[in-house]
Amino acid sequence: MTLARDADGPQLSRDEVDRLEGPVLLEFGASWCGHCQSLAPGLARLVDEHTEVRFIWVEDGPGRPLGRSFRVKLWPTLVFLKGGKVVEQLARPSLEQARRGFEALGEA
Structure with a gap:
């Protein structure tokens, strides 16, 4: 697992994300988001x-174009990618939905 956070540094561009190889999970959220905090341990x-x-955690909000490029409207939003292609996208998922996202990623 690679854990990357972009809250304090430069944000990834959509082009950079599209070029990522292998299975990737992007989690869009905010540090103060209660839904994000509830999902975090599981x-x-x-x-x-x-x-x-x-795994890449992406601080989202106004002026953050990466979230807009994935049409993120609710936090947390999980985007499962393989070879830069979206396999599954989940807004405010339950832990069971997140588990199924990992399964879909493995089947892609």
């Missing part, structure tokens, strides 16, 4: 179970 366990998936 999602962390899932990420730990799927070491082949690169």
Whole structure:
């Protein structure tokens, strides 16, 4: 697992994300988001179970074009990618929905 956070540094561009190889999970959210905080412990366990998936947490909000490029409207939004292509996108998922997202990624 690779854990990357872009809250304090330059944000990834959509072009950079599209060029990422292998399985990737983008989590769009905000540090103050209650829904994000509720999902975090369970999602962390899932990420730990799927070491082949690169995990990138993306601070989203006004002036953040990456979230807009994925049409993110609610937090957290999970975007599962393989070879730069969206396999599954989930807005405010339950832990079980997130688990199914990892399964879909493995089947892609």
